[in-house]
Amino acid sequence: MSEVSIALNRFGLGARPDEALPTDPRAWLTAQLARYQPRPAVLAGLAGTPVIAAEIMDYQEQRRAVRQERRAAGAQQPDAAMTAGSAMQPVQRPPRDPDQMAARRQLRRTHYEAAIDARMASALVTPAPFAERMVHFWANHFAVSADKIVVTPLVGAFEFEAIRPHVTGKFRDMLGAMARHPAMLLYLDQAQSVGPGSRFAQGAALRGNKRGLNENFARELMELHTLGVRTGYSQADVTELARGLTGWSVAGIGRRAGGQGDPGAFRFAPAVHEPGARSLLGQSYAEGGEAQGQAMLDALARHPATATHVATKLARHFAGDDPPPAMVTRIAAAFRSSDGDLPTVYRAIIASPEAWAAGTSKFRTPWEWAVAAMRATGQREVASGSAVGLLNQLGQPVWKPGQPIGYDDIAATWAGPDAVMRRVEAAERIAARAPETDARALAAKLYPAALSDATATAIARAESPGQGLALLLVAPETMRR
Amino acid sequence: MFDRRSLLIGGGAAAVAAAFAPRMAFAKAATDRRFVFIIQRGAADGLSMVAPVGDPAFSGVRGVLGEDLAGARKLDAMFALHPALVQTGALYGKGQALFAHAIASPYRDRSHFDGQNVLETGGVRAYQQKDGWLNRLLGVVPTEERSAIAVAATVPMALRGSREVASYAPSALPDASEDLLRRVTMLYEGDKQLHALWDEALQTRTLTGDLAGDNGRNAAATGALAAKLLLPANGARIAMIETGGWDTHSAQKGRLQAQLKGLDAMIAALQAGLGPVWDRTMVLVATEFGRTVAVNGTNGTDHGTASAAMLLGGAVKGGRVIADWPGLAPAALYEGRDLKPTMGLDAFIGGAVAGHFALDPAPTMAALFPASAKARATEGLVRA
Numbered sequence: 124m125s126e127v128s129i130a131l132n133r134f135g136l137g138a139r140p141d142e143a144l145p146t147d148p149r150a151w152l153t154a155q156l157a158r159y160q161p162r163p164a165v166l167a168g169l170a171g172t173p174v175i176a177a178e179i180m181d182y183q184e185q186r187r188a189v190r191q192e193r194r195a196a197g198a199q200q201p202d203a204a205m206t207a208g209s210a211m212q213p214v215q216r217p218p219r220d221p222d223q224m225a226a227r228r229q230l231r232r233t234h235y236e237a238a239i240d241a242r243m244a245s246a247l248v249t250p251a252p253f254a255e256r257m258v259h260f261w262a263n264h265f266a267v268s269a270d271k272i273v274v275t276p277l278v279g280a281f282e283f284e285a286i287r288p289h290v291t292g293k294f295r296d297m298l299g300a301m302a303r304h305p306a307m308l309l310y311l312d313q314a315q316s317v318g319p320g321s322r323f324a325q326g327a328a329l330r331g332n333k334r335g336l337n338e339n340f341a342r343e344l345m346e347l348h349t350l351g352v353r354t355g356y357s358q359a360d361v362t363e364l365a366r367g368l369t370g371w372s373v374a375g376i377g378r379r380a381g382g383q384g385d386p387g388a389f390r391f392a393p394a395v396h397e398p399g400a401r402s403l404l405g406q407s408y409a410e411g412g413e414a415q416g417q418a419m420l421d422a423l424a425r426h427p428a429t430a431t432h433v434a435t436k437l438a439r440h441f442a443g444d445d446p447p448p449a450m451v452t453r454i455a456a457a458f459r460s461s462d463g464d465l466p467t468v469y470r471a472i473i474a475s476p477e478a479w480a481a482g483t484s485k486f487r488t489p490w491e492w493a494v495a496a497m498r499a500t501g502q503r504e505v506a507s508g509s510a511v512g513l514l515n516q517l518g519q520p521v522w523k524p525g526q527p528i529g530y531d532d533i534a535a536t537w538a539g540p541d542a543v544m545r546r547v548e549a550a551e552r553i554a555a556r557a558p559e560t561d562a563r564a565l566a567a568k569l570y571p572a573a574l575s576d577a578t579a580t581a582i583a584r585a586e587s588p589g590q591g592l593a594l595l596l597v598a599p600e601t602m603r604r
Numbered sequence: 605m606f607d608r609r610s611l612l613i614g615g616g617a618a619a620v621a622a623a624f625a626p627r628m629a630f631a632k633a634a635t636d637r638r639f640v641f642i643i644q645r646g647a648a649d650g651l652s653m654v655a656p657v658g659d660p661a662f663s664g665v666r667g668v669l670g671e672d673l674a675g676a677r678k679l680d681a682m683f684a685l686h687p688a689l690v691q692t693g694a695l696y697g698k699g700q701a702l703f704a705h706a707i708a709s710p711y712r713d714r715s716h717f718d719g720q721n722v723l724e725t726g727g728v729r730a731y732q733q734k735d736g737w738l739n740r741l742l743g744v745v746p747t748e749e750r751s752a753i754a755v756a757a758t759v760p761m762a763l764r765g766s767r768e769v770a771s772y773a774p775s776a777l778p779d780a781s782e783d784l785l786r787r788v789t790m791l792y793e794g795d796k797q798l799h800a801l802w803d804e805a806l807q808t809r810t811l812t813g814d815l816a817g818d819n820g821r822n823a824a825a826t827g828a829l830a831a832k833l834l835l836p837a838n839g840a841r842i843a844m845i846e847t848g849g850w851d852t853h854s855a856q857k858g859r860l861q862a863q864l865k866g867l868d869a870m871i872a873a874l875q876a877g878l879g880p881v882w883d884r885t886m887v888l889v890a891t892e893f894g895r896t897v898a899v900n901g902t903n904g905t906d907h908g909t910a911s912a913a914m915l916l917g918g919a920v921k922g923g924r925v926i927a928d929w930p931g932l933a934p935a936a937l938y939e940g941r942d943l944k945p946t947m948g949l950d951a952f953i954g955g956a957v958a959g960h961f962a963l964d965p966a967p968t969m970a971a972l973f974p975a976s977a978k979a980r981a982t983e984g985l986v987r988a
Contacts, residue, residue: 270849312853315902324901333667335901339853342714342907352715353730358939486797518773525848526646528717538797539759539771540804547788548780581791586783593784599795 124481128573132604133441133478133485135252137495138569140560152253152473156466159254161288165244172280172305175234176387179276179376182226189220230276235269236511238279239521243510246494248503254290257469259490260440262286262522264433265301265348266529267310269522273376274310277387278522281306294433294463295424298348302420303389305373311340311527318369318397336397341365343527349423351432356404363401367408368416370396430458433468436532441472443483444533450477484603486534489517491604492546496596499569500557517545543602550596554589562591570600636749637884637919637961638834640874641738641762641844642867644891645720646851649905650912651897651943652860653689654703654925658682661932667899669856679703683925688864691872695916696923702915702985704952705927708893708945710976714907716851719892724762726950728975737953737972738844739765744971745841745961752842755830763844770804770840772833823847823866824873831877834885845870850891854902871916883918886960886986890914890949896941897932908942913949915956921987951979959986 130148131138138144145151249255262282269275285304289297301307308314316337317324327334341364346352370392374384384390391413401408401415406422408415423429434454438446450472457471472478487495493513497505514521519537524530531537562582566574578598585591595601655673656662658681663670676684677693683705685693695701711722711730718730726737739762742750754763754771763769785806792798830843847867852859867889875882894911910930915922930936930944938944950973958968958981965981973979 312902312904315854317901319901333899333901337853337900337902337904338906346715346717352718353713358714526716526851534797535759535764538801539754539756540801541771541773543798543801544780544805547784551780551784575794577791577794581787585787590784590787594787594791597788598791599798602798 124484124570125572126479127571129479129481130253132495132570132600134256134473136246136249136256136491137252137498137601137604139247139498140501140565140568144568144571149473153470155251155253156291156469159251159291160249161290162283163245163249165248166241166283166287169238169241169279169283170234172277172284172387173385175230175276175280176305176373176376176385178230178234179273180386182223182230183376185226186223189223232508234276234279235522236508238283239510239514240505240507242279242282242521243494243497243505244503247498247505253469257290257465258282258287260437261290261297263524263529263532264436265297265307266524266527267306267522268524268526269520270525271310274306277304277306277309280304282522289465291466292464294429294458294465294468295421297465298420298424299417301348302344302371305376305387305389308340308371308373308389309376311343312337313340313368313371314373316340316365316369317395318366320397320399321369321395323392323394336362336365336369338362338365341368344420345423347528349432350426350428351435354428354432360403363403364416364419366397366399367401367403367419370394370413371416424463427455427459430455430463434458437468437472438475438477439532440485442475442477442480443485444535447477450475485532486538487602487604488530488532488537489514489519489542489546490521492602493517493549495601495604496550496553499565499596499601500553500560500592502557513549517549518542543597546602547593547597550593551589553596554592557589557592559588560592562588562595565592566595566598566600569595574600636837636841637886638878638881639741639842639957639960640830640834640885640887641842642870642887642889643720643723643760643762643844643846644850644867644889645846645848646716646891647719647893647895647907648850648863648891648911649852649856649860649895650705650707650891650910651894652856653686653864653914654679654705654912655684655686656682656705656929656932657684659929659932661934665897665899665932668903669899669905672857672861679925682927682929686860686864688861689868691868691875692914692916695871695875699923700916700918700920702920702922703912703925704915704947704982705912705925706910706930706943706945707913707927707947707949707952708910709949711893712909714893714909716892716907721761723890723892723949724760726953726973726975732975735765736760736762738762738842739767739769740971741842741957742767742769744963744968749841749961751840752844753833753840755826755833755843755845760844760846768800768804770807772829823870827870827873828877831874835878835881852895852904853900853906854904856899856904875916885917886919886956887916888913888953888956889916890953894943897937897943898941909938910943910945913952915985919960919986921985926982947982948976948979950976951982952985954979955982956985959983 126148127144130145130151134152246255267274267278267281269278281304285300289300317334319335324334338361342361345356350356372390372392374388374390375386393412396412399410403419408418434451435446437454438450442450453475454468454471457468461467519530566582578600581594582591585594652669657673673684676687678684692701709723710728711719721730724736725733727733742752752763752769754760756771756773759769759771792802826845830845833840834843849863878885890913891911893909895905895908900906928946930946936944954969954972958965969981
């Protein structure tokens with residue numbers, strides 16, 4: 124494979140026919156770090172967290188009112204819609220209020236689907252496809268999943284507000300932004316966690332209610348977001364971090380713990396915070412309200428295990444399913460010496476010969492394949508709602524990994540027989556909608572000095588231009604990067 | 605190259621066999637067995653599924669979660685079944701459902717991802733085994749029972765390994781044209797990985813016929829789909845279905861109710877779809893670990909250790925709960941918080957499949973769970 128082709132496909136998002144080919148692949152990648160737009164035009168029109176959260180709050184209030192009415196009428200209807208997160212749909216649902224259903228659909232469509240359309244559009248037109256790839260990487264590293272329904276309308280805002288602004292910044296800043304974003308605080312139940320010794324819990328206990336700690340966020344923070352699993356922390360560390368983070372909450376939406384404030388805004392609720400000093404990984408953290416948790420995050424972000432964990436995932440993303448140890452060491456060193464400066468880390472990746480080796484290609488995930496296929500056909504925008512449907516069909520619903528570890532980054536997860544069949548079906552459809560294209564010329568442009576004879580022959584023998592394009596979109600060159 | 609449309613018009617298994625004679629032989633005997641593994645991803649709460657209502661500590665520690673079980677079906681003096689498991693309870697009444705409690709894989713930490721890896725690979729530690737026990741099972745069952753399918757778009761870890769398996773999830777995309785399929789076959793000829801995947805995809809397509817109309821979005825449809833894939837004489841004999849959503853950290857009551865209702869519908873649809881073959885079917889339902897005994901501060905439960913597992917099907921010697929019950933008193937708990945494991949999930953699975961496929965238990969254990977070679981397979985799970 125040629126280095127230009129590797130830069131375009133493995134580092135970038137796939138070539139576009141209307142863009143000039145890079146002459147110096149490494150310089151092309153590095154220059155993107157300055158060109159990257161945290162909030163490009165295609166995202167500018169989207170509603171942010173304050174607007175979405177206000178709508179969620181209205182919806183929740185409306186639901187509460189309806190429920191109370193029903194209770195008063197004696198007709199009890201169990202309804203866990205805004206709190207339940209479930210991949211397995213119940214077979215029968217109780218009948219719903221039509222107004223509520225309309226409001227719920229509205230919340231879904233206007234925010235979740237519009238955000239996915241915008242994410243796809245941004246990937247299609249970006250002047251910095253390598254940096255844009257890193258957005259997708261980090262959003263998956265700090266995954267929230269839209270199948271928890273209160274999170275659904277907020278997942279786009281999470282990526283655009285907590286991830287994008289920090290992709291060319293510091294790891295610690297991204298970590299801090301995600302840890303204060305309502306989507307994450309609600310997804311991992313942090314907003315509901317109550318210090319057992321807090322004023323709030325004591326008051327609740329007097330009224331006969333038991334409210335307490337939820338360690339979900341604390342555990343995933345260490346296992347997934349920073350140190351990585353099996354790196355020496357204990358159950359006691361998880362509990363201590365959970366205690367230190369009590370009070371980190373969301374105003375207005377979710378459960379009552381967050382209390383007053385602009386809906387959706389981060390709020391540190393002192394009444395919910397567990398008083399006292401905490402001990403994490405052998406270090407002591409004095410009582411200090413929100414600052415206590417922040418100091419714990421500082422330590423986790425700086426921990427050598429975090430550098431190794433992040434470096435391993437990055438090496439896997441660029442140099443094959445089995446990350447080369449030397450490359451991991453190099454990236455981890457760049458992470459540590461720069462105190463988590465991400466451009467420094469990216470430059471270490473670009474400088475790694477392992478990422479440029481011809482034999483280490485990655486099987487594209489459905490998202491990567493869909494983006495590459497649409498870029499290849501010159502698309503600049505997507506029909507409303509079509510990106511949602513396409514990615515559902517391809518087996519990787521956008522922002523719905525279903526678990527906080529995010530989507531897998533190895534071929535074994537994505538290279539299934541059915542998955543390949545779906546890509547073939549989708550390729551035919553994408554090709555049918557694309558403008559008349561000479562797939563022979565396009566193939567040479569997408570994979571400069573890297574096109575196989577088998578693919579060139581298959582395209583040349585196609586019975587129509589559309590079929591030729593479909594074959595190019597499912598050729599081994601496009602299935603992998 | 606087959607022509608799928610004429611195949612559908614012909615509609616016969618003979619046409620399928622003719623199209624794939626070299627790869628897909630008919631089963632030799634009519635005594636073939638079916639095995640389905642339903643994985644519960646996210647750590648299902650065994651204490652709510654099969655509730656030890658007879659334990660004196662139960663109602664005290666379970667608080668709001670115990671209230672659900674007040675009117676639940678009693679299985680024996682100790683255990684009651686969650687009320688959402690209606691069809692499962694009916695199977696129990698017929699002696700076709702068996703529950704094992706206080707059971708766990710060898711994994712003792714509380715990470716979903718590591719726990720699922722141990723459950724699926726059959727190792728003692730996460731990432732120790734590189735392939736899945738269900739894939740290794742294909743190496744020890746009789747030849748005619750070696751075809752396996754994942755009812756999912758991708759192959760889960762338990763089915764990954766050196767033996768080829770298929771995967772299928774219903775697709776709502778329009779079918780690709782036959783001509784394109786033929787050309788893709790030629791295009792992939794020189795690519796080892798894509799060639800193998802494509803071959804599998806085409807074979808599965810012929811078996812599933814008009815299933816593309818099923819949207820598979822609910823559990824019953826997935827169960828019915830699995831039954832369709834398992835039922836034909838030349839269909840799959842081993843299937844795996846993934847279910848998620850069991851990680852009930854908050855508001856567990858309503859969420860688990862919905863989850864269990866879905867699971868119950870999936871099992872009912874499997875049974876209905878398999879018809880007479882249900883008598884020769886075994887369904888294993890298992891999760892990576894259980895949940896804390898105590899209810900947490902948000903009316904949910906956190907990651908725990910032991911849970912419950914289920915065996916269902918006409919071949920199961922059911923109508924009983926097997927458990928060496930450790931009790932829920934504070935001193936009896938694992939690390940002071942979780943249900944203590946007193947039974948090995950590996951031995952249970954090994955005993956179940958060995959009994960079901962009439963295999964020698966010791967070598968079956970060695971093949972499926974090589975790292976826990978000393979564990980003896982649980983005996984007596986299958987009807988003689």
